[in-house]
Amino acid sequence: MNRYAALLRGIMPTNPNMKNDKLRAVFEGLGFEKVATLLSSGNVVFRCADTDVPELEARIQEALNRELGIPGGTIIRSYEELRALLDRDPFEGLAHQRGSYLTVTFFKDPEPQAEPPELVDELTRIIGYDKPSRAFLTVIDNSTPQTTNFMAWLDKTYGKDITTRTWLTIQKIVKKLEA
Structure with a gap:
């Protein structure tokens, strides 16, 4: 199975x-x-x-x-795929906490049609695109009341065939799959 x-x-x-x-x-x-x-x-x-x-x-x-x-x-x-993503540890040295909210945006398509910019806004740091998992990896600073434009940028740039999860959620999903 x-x-x-x-x-x-x-x-x-x-x-x-x-x-x-x-x-x-x-x-x-x-x-x-x-x-x-x-x-x-x-x-x-x-x-x-x-x-x-x-x-x-x-x-x-x-x-x-x-x-x-x-x-x-x-x-x-x-x-x-998810286990391999965790094992690659793309957020090495970073913790999911206030000020460093680790997110993974999964794409349905094999390759995004546009490269991410160097900077979407001052609250979002793009770690990169993880080709095997078909996902953007980002760190969002949520330590201020200001809201990032990243999610709106993703939808505008890539459409609706994407979805974002936190790194903690990915870890929980893998643990559930291992049960």
Whole structure:
């Protein structure tokens, strides 16, 4: 059985159709095994024999839209991809804390169509693009009340086939997949 994490875009826990129990029910209805959710932000881990990830993404997204009215995007990464990202330790020496909020933005497409700029704003430091995981790695300074423009820049530049998670969330997802 293959182990996967579905990273769902646009999940709002306040929406009754986006609650973890309903998300799990959709995945279980698709015949996936060991379905579990993590946090309330659209992280679903599961196991299945399928290996065609784009087909899995489409199948899951169609079911979420049909059954729960969730139009957002579905991005899947395998356990092996996420484990390898953690093992590469791209944030070496940095801690996820106030002033250094470590984030990973996953792309559905194999390669982003535009290179990130050197500077999006003074609150965001781009570590780089991690090709094997198809993700931008960034450090966001959230020690001030000022808001970064990074998320808006990502959406404007790359569209909706992306989703961002904190480094801590990625660590929790991998731990859940290992259980």
